[in-house]
Amino acid sequence: AQRVTQPEKLLSVFKGAPVELKCNYSYSGSPELFWYVQYSRQRLQLLLRHISRESIKGFTADLNKGETSFHLKKPFAQEEDSAMYYCALGEGAQKLVFGQGTRLTINP
Amino acid sequence: NAGVTQTPKFQVLKTGQSMTLQCAQDMNHEYMSWYRQDPGMGLRLIHYSVGAGITDQGEVPNGYNVSRSTTEDFPLRLLSAAPSQTSVYFCASSYSINSGGEQFFGPGTRLTVL
Numbered sequence: 001a002q003r004v005t006q007p008e009k010l011l012s013v014f015k016g017a018p019v020e021l022k023c024n025y026s027y028s029g030s031p032e033l034f035w036y037v038q039y040s041r042q043r044l045q046l047l048l049r050h051i052s053r054e055s056i057k058g059f060t061a062d063l064n065k066g067e068t069s070f071h072l073k074k075p076f077a078q079e080e081d082s083a084m085y086y087c088a089l090g091e092g093a094q095k096l097v098f099g100q101g102t103r104l105t106i107n108p
Numbered sequence: 109n110a111g112v113t114q115t116p117k118f119q120v121l122k123t124g125q126s127m128t129l130q131c132a133q134d135m136n137h138e139y140m141s142w143y144r145q146d147p148g149m150g151l152r153l154i155h156y157s158v159g160a161g162i163t164d165q166g167e168v169p170n171g172y173n174v175s176r177s178t179t180e181d182f183p184l185r186l187l188s189a190a191p192s193q194t195s196v197y198f199c200a201s202s203y204s205i206n207s208g209g210e211q212f213f214g215p216g217t218r219l220t221v222l
Contacts, residue, residue: 043216046210049210095166096151096211097153100148
């Protein structure tokens with residue numbers, strides 16, 4: 001069965017430090033992977049998708065098929081990055097399988 | 109555009125009661141879906157629809173019914189509420205099943221079943 005694992009429920013880093021949110025997946029086909037983010041009192045929204053290979057708000061994520069990972073990275077954390085982050089796997093017809101989520105806190 | 113709207117924002121039910129969670133979108137999106145969010149479990153797909161008149165089950169469909177009579181609306185019905193259905197429910201929509209995965213989420217409905 002398709003699974004998405006985010007091993008860290010909570011992650012706390014200092015402002016200006018690098019951030020890495022881990023995501024591992026299991027999928028038999030060619031995966032479509034996404035990162036969604038939920039800021040305090042806001043809706044869940046798409047942050048980035050692997051197919052776009054883009055950087056959004058300084059975040060990047062590289063799909064590593066060998067390690068079945070899609071870790072989210074940012075070189076210098078900012079306080080406004082504090083949020084709940086979800087890794088998600090697209091399972092055809094846009095059915096998303098979500099990981100458990102990681103709550104990121106950036107300390108001043 | 110209002111985007112995806114959900115009503116009510118909060119609801120408390122007693123075991124055995126029924127209710128309908130409303131979801132509407134004004135973006136003419138084909139694809140709509142319902143998720144539930146539970147602590148430590150992320151979001152899990154309940155039901156989804158790829159267009160008016162077409163619905164299908166997701167990962168956790170038991171205890172829920174859906175219908176899609178119009179493009180805009182996708183209500184979720186709880187037939188006989190149980191405490192295990194206490195959760196936050198999110199509705200989402202997307203332009204098409206092939207739009208690369210960006211789903212637009214509603215604000216959520218927090219449901220408590222006593």
